[in-house]
Amino acid sequence: MKADSMRQGLLIAFEGIDGSGKSSHLRLLAAFLREQGHCVVETREPSNGVHGRRIRSLFSQRKLLSREEELELFLLDRQDHVRECINPALATGQIVLTDRYYFSTAAYQGAAGMDVATIFAQNSFAPEPDLVLLLQVPPEEGVRRIREQRRERPNDFEQEDQLIKVDRLFASFPHAYIKRIDSTAERQDVQEKIRELVSELCHIRGFKGETCRQS
Numbered sequence: 308m309k310a311d312s313m314r315q316g317l318l319i320a321f322e323g324i325d326g327s328g329k330s331s332h333l334r335l336l337a338a339f340l341r342e343q344g345h346c347v348v349e350t351r352e353p354s355n356g357v358h359g360r361r362i363r364s365l366f367s368q369r370k371l372l373s374r375e376e377e378l379e380l381f382l383l384d385r386q387d388h389v390r391e392c393i394n395p396a397l398a399t400g401q402i403v404l405t406d407r408y409y410f411s412t413a414a415y416q417g418a419a420g421m422d423v424a425t426i427f428a429q430n431s432f433a434p435e436p437d438l439v440l441l442l443q444v445p446p447e448e449g450v451r452r453i454r455e456q457r458r459e460r461p462n463d464f465e466q467e468d469q470l471i472k473v474d475r476l477f478a479s480f481p482h483a484y485i486k487r488i489d490s491t492a493e494r495q496d497v498q499e500k501i502r503e504l505v506s507e508l509c510h511i512r513g514f515k516g517e518t519c520r521q522s
């Protein structure tokens with residue numbers, strides 16, 4: 308029996324290259340779901356745990372780690388995140404929205420040269436998501452948004468040649484629950500599409516949204 312077979316909540320992951328708009332669409336979706344009375348947990352990877360903080364501190368010094376060490380850190384962080392946040396929230400029937408999940412490891416560490424099938428196998432401890440919202444923008448647009456909107460220099464993960472490979476890997480994943488969304492469209496239209504997909508999932512799973520209002 309898989310560890311997540313008793314879960315009652317919903318797990319929705321936002322994925323995409325840097326600059327694809329995951330974080331802002333996640334926030335907008337969380338607000339929408341809460342208005343409807345759903346219990347929502349907003350979370351992200353790298354997490355705020357000890358390994359996640361270490362990863363963030365190395366964002367601009369990626370060369371300090373071998374790619375094997377880097378993959379190991381992302382896996383350790385995911386173990387923390389699943390144990391401390393995702394599984395408890397799913398067990399209590401909440402809707403978990405995570406900004407990145409193991410598809411990012413498959414795409415980014417895959418782009419760095421690690422074997423993608425092995426990465427998926429190494430993540431088999433992590434509950435499968437009910438829905439992955441893959442926000443797609445061309446890599447050059449992602450880099451442009453990082454520079455112009457965030458007024459930041461792209462970090463080591465955000466170089467265009469890397470993001471081209473990451474984008475191709477994301478596009479190649481065959482899972483039926485991955486929904487691809489054109490994130491170059493108007494922000495409002497993108498959010499509308501996301502809400503439609505999530506509302507349909509809630510409907511199918513019988514999530515009516517009174518849970519948090521009643522408690």
Ligand code: TYD
Pocket residue numbers: 325330352353381406407408409411412413415416464465
């Ligand atoms: P990002 O979502 O950009 O973090 P923030 O916007 O909060 O700074 O993610 C950080 C980077 O980590 C991103 O460039 C992709 C990379 N990453 C991996 O390489 N592998 C992984 O498994 C995850 C979760 C992230």
